[in-house]
Amino acid sequence: MSPSGAEVLRQIKSRIEEIDPSVVREQLSNGAVVIDVREPEEWGTGHIPGAKHVPKSYLESRIEGAVPDRSQHVILYCQSGNRSAWAARTLIEDLGYESVESMTGGITLWKDRGYDVDVPRTLNAEQRERYSRHLLLPEVGSEGQQKLLDAKVLLLGAGGLGSPTALYLAAAGVGTLGIVDDDTVDLSNLQRQVIHNSERIGVPKVDSAEETITALNPDVTVNKYAVRLGADNIMDILPGYDIVVDGLDNFPSRYLLNDASVRLQIPVVSAAILGFEGQLSVFKPYDGPCYRCLFPVPPPAELAPSCGANGVLGVLPGTMGLLQATEVIKLILGEGDPLVGRLLMYDALAATVSEVKVRRDPQCPICSRHPEAISDEELGVFPDYEAFCAGAH
């Protein structure tokens, strides 16, 4: 006669190592990988801090993703200590893991001892559906989606670059979008500023952008700043944001933004466009160069066409704005290689993308110094430059 399930479990427990929750607690800081083998709903009610989640039903197919090294010390737990015993036997006897233990009493005993539990915030049913294509990506998943929902991104301008960036960041579920723009929608904007529409001509861009964003994704909170970014308001607006997206159209504002973002240590995803060509880089203070390391001084008027009206292919800010949105999402998720220390150049007519290296300047007047040493009076300062360029706006 075959043995009962209870008898098999007793046999398994006699063949594997079991450890008490108090030992697990100590082992957490000693490099052991703690794996919760319960079902997703159980994991959602609270788990051991720092634990990884590999449901027992997917153990064989997913354990290598969580623990690639078979000599790694692994501690398994479940609700009461039975499923983790079965799982430990599988890891040892079927998959060749060398150092596996099962926690006695499971998370029930862990909680009874009064030890800490992490209760993950969960997405509601509508969010699970809305972001389902993100949730399928291991690089995003529900944890990454939660990071996106928690993120606060400031967009400087709801124009050519800001429009596509804002649309896709909103669609992706970036939870807070600040928009700084003192302009109103003009018919000539609509060739490229896709967040606005013909019915909103004359409407402030921040209001028009908010209406589109809210209709697209009600998860997003829009903070509107219907002002022109300047030395008088930048230190009121920037603090609290995780990332700034720069699509500014003039050099004084770009230097001002650079100096303030270095001081506040907020990364800036920066793009510029002209004609059929675009540039893109990520300035992450103290991790990579800042804008002044790349361009220590602004060019004179004849080399600074941003001061006047210039043509731009309507699609180009879309391309560059979406590259900005991609970099923003990578920074929030902490995935991939951000464009830090690199400048990407896109030539739409040639259909080529090229890149140059950008180095930190050890003599940089801003980022070679401690952030707190940068004073209010220094932000964006270039003698005479504001007056020089002001006439062209």
Add this chain to the structure above:
Amino acid sequence: MATIRIPPVLRPAVGGEKELSADGSSVGEILRTVADAHPDTQSQLFAADGGLNRYVNVYLNDEDVRVLDGLETAVGDSDTLVILPAMAGGSR
């Protein structure tokens, strides 16, 4: 001959070309060849002291010549020089 990529703002000064070829064995020689052939680029590339203007970046392939040997940086026939002034077009 090395290839020189001309940014949009300098193209009017070189007859609209996106790329030029020029003889020379160093960054300085090549840029001076360009400035001689297209005098309108002279004041945009070079400062009064003969050095590169600080608002113009020049890259040998993908490396800033300032971290190499500046205008003395050796250039081979298959190399590309990229001239890159700052751009600020964007939001409006």
